[in-house]
Amino acid sequence: MNIKVIFMCVFGLLLGTGTVVWSQPFNGGPDGPGMHRPKVEEKMLMMLDLDDTQKTLAAEIVARYRNLERNLMEDNKGLHRRMTDALFAETFDEAAARETFRNNAAVHEDLMVLKGRMISEIRTILTPGQLGELQAMRARRMKAHARHAEFRALVEDSMAARK
Template identity: 35%
Template structure:
């Protein structure tokens, strides 16, 4: 192999490693989230109400919200399955025996497009729920959301074992 050919080969390997490093978080977090999403009974305050636990919902509001989640459930399951398959196809391309940048990019774009669609559908769902809530409940929801953000930030600031300098081995 010529000197120029070796440099090209090295550049291809570096590019593949960079793509793998950038996409690694996608695969680390590709599984279902905690609680399995909307509609899981017995978690997050009841069926279909994650994040709404602290609100004092009337029976009519609960019924309306349940109907919104029920209507979305089948479509959401199909979208989650498509996303799972697209992520698997991307993983297959990344770990393929031969490097194919075009195929990797196409698979990554497919994952991105499906995630974009899911984000829009989640926003649409939450907008429908917001229309049902009273102004007081909306304010309470914002307060709860801010509290969760602060709690997550505190956890990030303290590291996985209670502090940035804490060593679990005690060394």
């Protein structure tokens, strides 16, 4: 087969694929479709064998807290911008930077407390067996985190040894 024919076929395939991909609508961005990924606690709930009543109650709880979380995350975005502005200001103002950081820390604290309240509320609708399974899932997750941390440490040590 002629090399020109092969080249033209490959080029045509790449061009066609690129055209199809480029013509797809962009749905990205923080509020675009498909941008909500289930959080860890939502994934764990999905893996439990919940009855219909529990599913409804869990969905209501998660939705209620998700709206509160979104509001806090919006506050966090603004504070993060102010923190970055404070760090890269023409003249560094330590007092302003510290104040912005404290405000940011308060939002993170509120987010943690909010998540704790949500999990606590969800626990009230679970059976003892489901609570046990939830604890087992958490233990497996923590073990996976530990393995990942060990692996990252090995990689970093290996990279440091090469330098």
